[in-house]
Amino acid sequence: MPSLDLLLRPPVPQVQEIVFRNFYTAFLSVRVQRPGPGGSRRWVTCLRNLCLMPCPHTEEGSQDYFCLHRHQMLCDVDQVTAMRFILRQPSPVWLHFTIEDLQIFPPGQKSPQKDFPSWLSQLTPPEQPASLHGELPDPEKVSTEVQQMWVLTEVIRARQAAARIGRFDVSPTTLLMGTPTLPH
């Protein structure tokens, strides 16, 4: 059973995410070496038989990217001095199997993320409709709500739209003239 050993010097205080690209590995187990009681170091299994390829004879998942989060681990991954990735591929049809482009991220340093619009993380929770029996609404509340909508509109207006406007210019000089020059 092949395994990849990683020695971490200095020890990683906290592991947040592990990112890698699969290459025909069907199942992955991960063990970490941590300080144990009495100053010794122990090996602990933090991931057992994660299935990367649901049908090991076929291509599904064979070259996909995977991300393992802290909360998916079976144990705490703090003060890690070494990691062992145990790879299993029960199908005999593949010539080689491994994992590639392995990256480990401590907390605070997020793995490369696509650009989120910032307001997405500030979505307001579902509101209770205000009960107005015989009372006037609180002016402060009304003005903040209207202000929120205003800010939202401004943000949307300022953002560059991904949708096509539909106009375009066709300048005769951008199309090709004369003999073709498609690269071979």
Added chain:
Amino acid sequence: MLDPDRGLSLTIARVVQRLQGSSLHSQLERQARVSLHKPEIRLESLKEDIKDFLKTSGWEKKLQNAVYSELNVFPSPCHPAAPPEHIKEPLAYMRKAQGSWEKRILKSLNSMCTELNIPLAQKRPANEQKELLSKWNEMGTDEPDLSLFRPVYAPKDFLEVLMNLRNPNYENGEQPSFRNHLGLIQVPLKVKDIPELKEDFSELSLNIGQLGIDDSAQVPPEFFENEHVRVGQKVLAEQDSAAAQQYVRQGCPTALRADLWALILNISNQPEDILYYEQLKSNVIQHDLLVDSLIYKDVKLTASNDDYYFVFEDYLYQVLLCFSRDTSVLEHFTYSSATPPKSYIQGKLGMEEYAVFYPPNGVIPFHGFSMYVAPLCFLYHEPSKLYQIFREMYVRFFFRLHSISSHPSGIVSLCLLFETLLQTHLPQLFYHLREIGAQPLRISFKWMVRAFSGYLATDQLLLLWDRILGYNSLEILAGCTC
């Protein structure tokens, strides 16, 4: 593999980004502003009241349809570490094979150009433009000399490439073993077996009514047909894309088909869509592309000779010539394994700022391409709507039939699914055909590449395409072939 919460947030962010700035977005904003004058909108519960208004006036449904359309077309987000080519096609050897295939096509196109000494594109002189504009609706009467042109490739050339597709990490031994497939396709893609297909296509089971079978003359209509038509009219009245998609899985009544397909594909033929089509038309008038001659040749060779479709020859030109110039089609290359060919202004080879995609939509037509449009002509008579429906069908489904990819609806998976189903359920037929040197895939490949257009009677073909739309998958083609 992505964390479910993060996956959901990424999907939401992507859909929002795509809908932002679209005409639907500005229409919703306008409606919300207009609604402020209405008495039922109160300041205290502004947000809720506007939401309710949008719901009752049907605008929320339009937004739902737009979101549903985005979810159907674009694949679910990969891990952020995945580079763009991984989203196009996860398997490296397939990307490589697609790249080599594209190089071959370009070489063929280039050599044809050089032989015939025709430019890839040139501006039409003014008198030619006037002439083309005057006979726009009857381009079929034109008889240009196309004898020197030949199609860039035919489905059988493509089949040869697929047959030679191999995974370098797979044990492709010469000895017959369980590793080697008995058919022509030798890549170990995951394909569904009958129990999985039964589950996925449960609406096609024996005990559920189907149009095309249970509405034949011998069956009294009150058993199935009348009720089905009534439900269809209700679905149309509700204008709900998702419901329409579910409904057409049992087939579409002929009278409702055009509207239901437009609803599923989220095509509403707004004024800006008509304007866009007119702009494409003016592009056709102003510039002549080499690809136009390929299209003419293809239409003359295929659709014009077909008993059902020859009447639509003029429509085909109006759609396909505009299609070649439509740069919005380039968007589909983010999730297709193919890459559009690039060309450079003469003398500026290699300089990116002088690079253009050729043809402008990035799609080089092959022999039989016009047959993707022909059946749609029965449903839509207005050219701009016909055009939009075809374009949407192409960027959702048809592009997968002529590019090398591991997608479950890609042609490689469909071929493997067909061969596997045939071997499992008709093994004697499969063996016999192999013995006489007629591998079943050689016969059925061209049916699948053309989505059966030209090989099935039109009414049956449209029923088949109902299911493609209903299940958002081309796997039904492989099942049908069996």
